[in-house]
Amino acid sequence: MIPAPRRASALAASHAIAMLAVATLLVACDAGQRARPDPTASTTLAAGSPVTLRVLAGSELADMRPILDEAARATAVTVKMDFAGSIEGAETVASGKADGVYDAVWFSSNRYLDTIPAAKQRLAGADRIMTSPVVLGLRTATAQRLGWAGTPVSWAQIASAAAAGTFTFAMTDPTTSNSGFSALVAVATALDDTGRALDAAAVSRVSGPLTGFFRAQQLTAGSSAGLTDAFVRRMTGADLGPAVDGLINYEGSLVELNRSGRLPESLTLIYPRDGVVSGDYPLTQLASASTAARDAQRRLADYLRSESAQRRIGQLTTRRPAVAGLQHPADLGELPVELPFPEDPSSVKTLLTAYLDKLRRPSRTVYVLDVSGSMRGPRLDNLKSALNSLTGTNSAPPTDHCRFRSREEVLLLPFSDRPAPLRTFTLDPVDPQPSHDLLRTAIADLRASGATAVYDSLVAAYTVLDEAVDKDRFVSIVLMTDGESNRGRDLAAFKSYLQSRGSRQPVAVFPILFGEADEAQMRDVAAASGGAMWDARAGNLTTVFCQIRGYQ
Structure with a gap:
């Protein structure tokens, strides 16, 4: 999948x-x-x-x-x-x-x-x-607590409440998904309050309140469907982390989610009075x-x-x-004004770069990398090339937004018979180049030998994340393996371990199928952790690493 x-x-x-x-x-x-x-x-x-x-x-x-x-x-x-x-x-x-x-x-x-x-x-x-505007769906109890149920609210009020920690929300990564991109453009344009489309200078003017707004973002994903699934898991307790108060998505998707019966509590749709960006x-x-x-x-x-x-x-x-003169479905709200969209490509790039490197919460990702003997040769070379692409080398991914980001914490955990010593790299927000250079050196040092201890290595990754002092990050684990686990814990023991973590921060695992990896087991790992499985057996490993970036 x-x-x-x-x-x-x-x-x-x-x-x-x-x-x-x-x-x-x-x-x-x-x-x-x-x-x-x-x-x-x-x-x-x-x-x-x-x-x-x-x-x-x-x-x-x-x-x-x-x-x-x-x-x-x-x-x-x-x-x-x-x-x-x-x-x-x-x-x-x-x-x-x-x-x-x-x-x-x-x-x-x-x-x-x-x-x-x-x-x-x-x-x-x-x-x-x-057409469908991108709006905020809030748990009804949260909307009532904030006094927003049935009351016009501006993006500035929403951003202020988010910065104050009075509610949390989920939103897709705007570099991969249009719902997140539309929301980013809408809130930034509204906060600039000029009535004009965003330009590069406007992005700088609103960076302060935008940073406060994104402080309340608790979930991210690379697609609207993936985000909705993650939000439902939190709301229903399938993921043991704290419930999230709101979901930014298309109006139609939010109404349909309310109708689906998947939520224990319905969402109240908030239509910011200063405008929206819609999909047509x-x-x-x-x-x-x-x-x-x-x-x-x-x-x-x-x-x-x-x-x-x-x-x-x-x-x-x-x-x-989309056709003039036809009525919209009866249970939809009054549509606010449509905000102007930036037409200058440089303004769009400035906004997205600012989001990745300055505005959003930084991420912490453990890359659990199979370097067993079966990876020797072209497979290991392929893995090294894919990882190097995220550091901005000439083997660049499909988009610049796949690269490792300023403030991001990247942890490399190679494994074969057992987990190897962990190496941690934090990208300096002022000068990230030295971190990229160190990452490339560590990637070049990877060597293949030995057996395959998949589940012991996943447990080691969880242990590192649980012990981290700085919890204000998006966290995830990327597992790349080309074979079945044949050392240490088995799948059942790993799933028991996940259950034993209790209320600790949920961490999604994104397994990448490669070579002869066991598809059924990797699907189980993804499902048990709230992640998703990615298949690189017949495709480009670089592209898959890039696609997963939307979930980190």
Whole structure:
């Protein structure tokens, strides 16, 4: 399993101008794209041969499968979706790796794609399918305690309460997922309070209150779906750490979570009065797509924008209609103003770099690395190359945001017959280069020999994390192994150990399958610890290490 992927109140005149601009934009987007004829009353949409449309999509769109199955019957267009984080997907498009593999992309927004020239030039026509703002869902008891239930609240109030420690929240990593990216843009723009899109100077102006805001973030993940699962585990006690008060996510995802029955307590949705950033889910052709695929995309979009399909989308996913004149689902709140989105790529890069290196809580990660005899040769070379990519060498990962971050604590725990001595590296916020150099030296020193003590080594990693004095960090364990454990504890003993930790801080393990690693056991390790398994047996180990960064 590879888990899968944005104004503060100004003067009244500024508000009116911004709202007029948004309205004008929406009208322009919908020009010539009003509700399509009802496909159930006509067979014209199904004209043409059956086509499979290959789509790179955001993970939250898995809930569209029933509607896409209905669309296939009406249009003869079958959609095959592969899921990725929105930001990761943008990098895939920009690199050209989507060309010839996919016919279309379908993420919550194309805004980030549009800031990357190499990605924008690879896009063709697009149709907005639905909309959903990114908002804050708070446990109802917490919303009532803060006096926010049914009361307009600003992002500044939310940031102030977060800095004071009056509530905690979960949010995806904005470098990998659009929901986190949208939230970061929204709160930063609102705190700047100018009515204009963020620029690099604005990022510096709001760094203080943003740092306070992110002090309350207790959970992170690389995708909206992964974050929701982690939040539910905390709320239900499946993870023994403290419950988290809130979840920042798409409105539709939060309403659906309330409806699902997965939570012991419902969430109250907070719509910041100074604005939000919304996803508009454009189904977008790739310029490299064939003529048949482009025709299929248009047929599918015509169906999805029909009045009956728009209503069905609202009923099933609680997202708002993208077509003018249609009502949104009844249980959704009043939509605040849409905040301006930065169009300058340098402003986006400045914001994301500041988030990683200054604004968010730093992370502490133990890399538990199999260096048994079976890793000798190309496998060990592959591991070294993947780890070196995180230090910023020429074997760079798909995006600069995969690198080890300022203030981050990286712990290397190689193992074979037994865990080797641990090596700890903390990246200095002023000059991280010496730490990168030391890390590269340690990686180069890895040697393969001996047997495989997976579970003893995982216990050693947990012991180190439990003994750490500084607890104000995101913590995780990355396990990379190419074989079954044949020394020390077995899987059952490791799971018993996890249970014995009691109320100590939960730590997710992210096992990476490599070589002949036991898939069933690694899935068990991931499930027991609240992590997720990643498969690098047929893929690129560097890419997998990079993807896991969204969870650290």
